[in-house]
Amino acid sequence: MTIARTQLVSPDITSFYHCVSRCVRRSFLCGDDPLTGVSYEHRRHWVEQRILALAQIYCIDICAYAVMSNHYHLVVHINRAKALQLSEREVVARWEQEHQLPPLIQSYLKGQLSASEYPACLKLIHIWRERLYSLSWLMKELNYHIALRANQEDQCRGHFWEGRFKSQALLDEKALLAAMTYTDLNPVRANIAETPETSEYTSFKRRVNALESNQETPLGLFPFIGDMHQDQTNGIPFRLIDYMEWVDFVGRQMREGKPGYIKQTHPGIISRLSLNQIDSIHLCTRLERERGLWIGTKQRLQYVKSLLNRQRLHGIMV
Structure with a gap:
């Protein structure tokens, strides 16, 4: 049974979500179509620029994104407080x-x-x-814009995306970390990039490029606030350098059925969040293989089940 979007996405439960939207047609969103030989690589730029443009309008912060050949990933933060503080x-x-x-x-x-x-x-x-803080409206305006341009280019009509985008509620820091890591490592796992910093059209590469230009947070992305900004509450609760080391560490782990991996290192974020390495790698793997609508600890999942008055909850326990 289809679950109402109002239950899947509720800022009262959590403000962080992982979203995926996929093409419904055989033709590619981006990349090279092996059947026709036509390249749609330029469409990656369309999607990335549209994501960043909408982030300047909507009160929904972009934590991570990755634009792939026939789908894209977004990890977002719904900033309801920011929207409520705006004047008319x-x-x-x-x-x-x-x-x-x-x-x-x-x-x-x-x-x-x-x-x-x-x-x-x-x-x-x-x-x-x-x-302005509705995730459904953000995704609608993102997908409509891309579908319109793609249909005009292909000289065709009809649906370009699946009917509904998929969303997962990220109930705690470990779930947020796993979803962001999974998103930023998508090109590496697909073996279309050797490292995260060379993965085109991803938030990771955009953050690295900003650092090389002495810019802490690139325009359109949610900042990392970490331990050095305890007075700030509006940001990703990790240090950027720890997160980058963590992504590199997880990316080194070879996965069954996944051709891509990167070199190994040891991230400082493990000790900061008191994460167990094996459990954390297992969680990132489960995000790829399991379809959970809510991700969090047993206590958080029980809380959501009680809040929504549901007998069962299709979640992933961390």
Whole structure:
């Protein structure tokens, strides 16, 4: 039975989610189609730029992403608090970047609203505010834009993506770490890149490029706050250098059925999070092989089951 998106994605349960969207047609999203010999590699740039552009509009932070040949991965943080702090005019300014404003809102911006029109104006702005932290709206606008451009290029019509994007709720730090690692290592595991820092159209490479330019956090990505920023609560709760070492370490582990791997190292993040190496590698492997809608400890999974009033929960326990 299909589970309602409102239960799968709820900021009251967790603000972190792993999303996957796949093509429904045989033709590739990106890369080279072995059947036709046509290259769609340029579409990777479309997807990456669209992700980063929407991150500037929506109050949904991008933790990690990887654009593959027929699908892409996103790990996101729903920043509801940020959306609720926006003024009415800030909400309108963000919405206007992607949508044409109705006459009512145009009158509001010019200060020409009558007293009777004001409640309807505020109601519309309230709807837009909620959409600015809606994961469904972000994915809808991302996928629609890419599908439209791809269909125009292919001179065809019809669905380009599967009907619904897949989402997994990340209930704690270990689940977040596993999902980000799995996402950033996708090109390495697929054997289309030797290392994460050479993996094109991934958040990992974008972060490395930013460091080489003396930029701590690249535009469009959620910052790592780690131990040095305890006064900050809005960011990924790891140190960037620890995360990079951890990804390199996990990427060194050879996997059955996965042709790609990288050299081995020992990440500092293991001791910081008190993670067991074998258990953590096992969790990353399970994310590839199992389909869990919620990922977290037994206690967190029990909490979600109680909160949603469900008898069973299709989750992955860490």
